Structure formats: C-alpha cells, structure tokens
Amino acid sequence: MSLVTALALAASTVTLPNCSWDKPGVNPFMGDLVAAVDRYQDIPAATRARLKARMAARQYDEIVDIHRDRIEGRYEYGAEIRDMHFGAGSVCRTVTRSKWSDQTLERGLVYCEDGQCILVPTVCRNVSRIARGPLKPAAGGTAKGEDEPLMFDPPAAGSAEEAGGEPGSFARTAGLPPTATSDTSLAGPTPGTSSGLTVPGGGIPSIIGGPGIITLPQIPPNGGNGGGVVPVPGVPEPQTWLLFALGLGGVALIARRRNARDGVRMA
Template sequence: MSVFLAAALAAAIQPTCSWDRPGQNPYTGSPAAAIDRYTDIPAAVRSTLKRRIEERQADDSVTITRDAIAGKSDYDPAIHDMHFGAASVCASVTRSKWAASRAEPAAVYCVGEHCILVPRICGNVSRISKLAPKSPAVAAASAADEQAPVPQFADISLIDPDLPDKEMTGPLDNFDPADNAGNRRQLASSGASEGGVEEFVLSDELDLDSLADQYARRMAFGIGINGGGDGIIHTAVPEADTWAMLLGGLGLMGWAARRRAKAAAGAAR
C-alpha cells in the first residue's frame, strides 16, 4: 500500500464527528460501497443488507431525535460508523447540538444483530444497535408489582371461613403461642355465631366419668335432649302401655306396704 493511499484512508476515517447540521454534507457514494466497509459484518449478511436496501425493504421506520431513536423496536440512541461526503466515515457521532424538538425520519434494515440506519435527509449510511425486547409477561408483572399495595402484618386477622365478612376473634397480635390456657379463655369470651349458644367455656380437664354418670341417669329416667338444635332439655312423654305398667307397679308397691303395716301391727299385740 502506498503512502498516499494510507494517508487518504486515515483522512477518510474520523474518530468523532458532530452531526449538528443534517443535510449539509450528504453521503454521495452507494449504499453497497458503504456496507462493504463494515468488514466485521459477515459477507453473507452484508450481501443481504445491500439487496434489501436496494429493494427498499426496510424493517422499521424510525424518528431520530437528540436523545433517542424511536420506532417499533427499541434502539440504542448512539449512531456510529456514519458515511458522509464521497467516502468519509465518522466512527462516533454526536447530536448534542440538536434542538430538543428536532426530529429526522430514517429507515432501518436489520439482519440478526446487525442494523443499518439510513436517514432520509442525507442518506448517511450508518450503524445502530437494537436493544433486546422486554418480555410482555415480565413487563406486565413489573407494572402490577409497582401498583399493588404492600400488605402489612397488622392487617392480617383470623377469619371464619363460613363467615367471610366477619372476624372470628381479632388480630394475630392478641394470640400468644406459649399461653394455651389464655387463648382458650379468649375464644370462650368471644361467644358464638347467631343461632348457637351464648357462651362456651373450655375446661382444662374433662371428667369423663361424671359425663358418663350424668348420661346414664338421664337415660334411666327417660330424659333426652331435644333434636331441634335449641339446646333445651325436655322430659320424655310416656306411652299408654308405659302408664299401665307404672300404675300397676305403684299398686303393687302400695299393697306390699299395707301388708307390711298389718304384719307389724299384729306382731305388736
């Protein structure tokens, strides 16, 4: 390579440029020649990009502003490797002198991760980078997390599953895991729901012998519990044959008592 050609190439590639006046120094070369200078892009990809630019099969139409490149996809706002003039290239391009309201339309051609930007005003073939798209599910979950209120522990309470609109007792703060007797007394003092007993007291110990004795005596005397659910104890009504047996028994008991009385009177004489 001659010294003259090396100096020409060095002058053609500039590390940093200010794109402060779009359209003043447009690219006059062909898009194919500009893409062939991107030697880091595989040859097959370069060939596809050149064909699509020639056929104007753009992937996206974007708007270039001072701080962003807006289109259907998300793009890094940085523009690099911009062609201008006959064959000059800017490695890095700044738009810091643009007014905030300025907007320039452009076409974007992408093959894989390689994207070419062609502004309409000056045709400066350039390169940009497409950002990875966000998953819709992840974006929706993030938005829901930001809007959902954070639950507080003090708001949590014990709820009766049969009465979803009523609290069974109170906040969890009122319960002491180590104080079982106290918890039972607290539940007993709360009463019961509508239609139930007014008060139910839990005893620390249940006397099963006493309960069995009470049940046996009630059954022996015909005393049962009303099945209507009102909790009232009623005496059973005897049947007609039961009345006859009862009267007969009472008669026998009276006859025996009278006989014993006569025998005792005779023995006393």
C-alpha cells in the first residue's frame, strides 16, 4: 500500500477511546480485514506486510476461545482486546466485555509477527489486537509445537461474501473421519493368512470384524494342504451299505446256479 493510500485510510478512520463489545455481532466490521491492519501505524511496515500476507492466505497461528475475562489458546494471552474495528471503519482503543456471562464464548483467529498479534473474531470479524505470552506447557511437561494441526477447518478470514454468508454467519467444519460406506462384496483373504470368511455369531459370512466373530480357515482351491484344512471324503450312509450287500448276494446266487447247471450238463 502506498503512503498516500495509507494516509487516506488513516484519515477516514474514526478513533474512539472506549467501546463496549458486550453484544458481539451487533456492529460487525464491514471493511477489508487485510487492509485494516494498516490502521495500526505503530506496527512497523515490514511487520504489517507479513501480517497482511498471512491473513490473505489464512495462515493463522491458532483459533482461540474468547471469554469474559480471559483468552485461551495454546499460548498465554492477555485478557485485554484493544484497537477493535467496528462498522465501516471506526476503531476503539479499549474494548470492554464485562456484561458477558460466564458461559459466553466466542472464537477468533490469531496472527502474530514480531510480537504483534492480530485477532479476528469469527462472529463479527472485528479486527483487533491482543498480547501473546509464552507457549503453554503440554500435559506431559513439554510445549506443543506451533505446527500442530487443528481438528477443524477455520472460518474464512476474508470478506463476509467470501466466507459464504453475512457477517456473523461463519461456520466451522469439524474434522471428522471419512464416513464409512457399506460393502456388499466379500473380499478374498490376504496373501499369507489363513483367514477367509468371518461369521458373526454363526450367521451370514461378513468381512467386518468385531466381538463374537468366528474365523473359518481358508481351504486352498486346488485341494492341497497349502497350510489350510484338507477336505475329508464323505462316509457312506447305512442304506448304501445295504444295497451294496444285496447286490453282492444276488451276484453270488446267480453264479452258484450257473455252476450247478454246468455240472448237470457235463454228467
């Protein structure tokens, strides 16, 4: 941004000493979020340029929880929010939220460069400034890395139209695992394993494991042992044995009669 543009932006800004932020979303900032950083002339120009570049690319440090008397995140933050943008370009030096209840919670994106931190509340986009301290120690006594991924996608830091709605309508997407889909086909066993099909509770075969699953050994297609179970030939039924015995008896009787006839003829 040129010097003339920066001076024009500063001249068009109405600066107020104190404002109330007791009702977030009532007077949302309607200007350009990235350009609003140039109103903070006490921040060095190089630092402002880096902050603006990160905001344009939505490369935030983290998303913090804003309460009535504190700001919670991975870092230690001061409770004060200052230099907040309202409406078309008003800036309040100090902001109070004393009328918030203990249950009131807002969220905000944080961008920090060279110790200068910008806060963009997601409910109203009121670009502000906060102070950040050291990184909090993790439960195990070590600090979390700054590159630790968040569990959900952040709201857009651009304009309200770009974010998909009116100011205050930003929504976050939870980082849920992919939705499971049903599979009606039965996959074959993994090479080198003996498990083929599974039968939940002795019912219909299924490829889905779980409690009470019975695993059947895989029988090789060629009938060899192959590390699996060899099929056992079936045992004949009693009726089959009876028919077999009757057949043998009939054959023996016919042979005896033929032998008797042949003996008579020879005599």
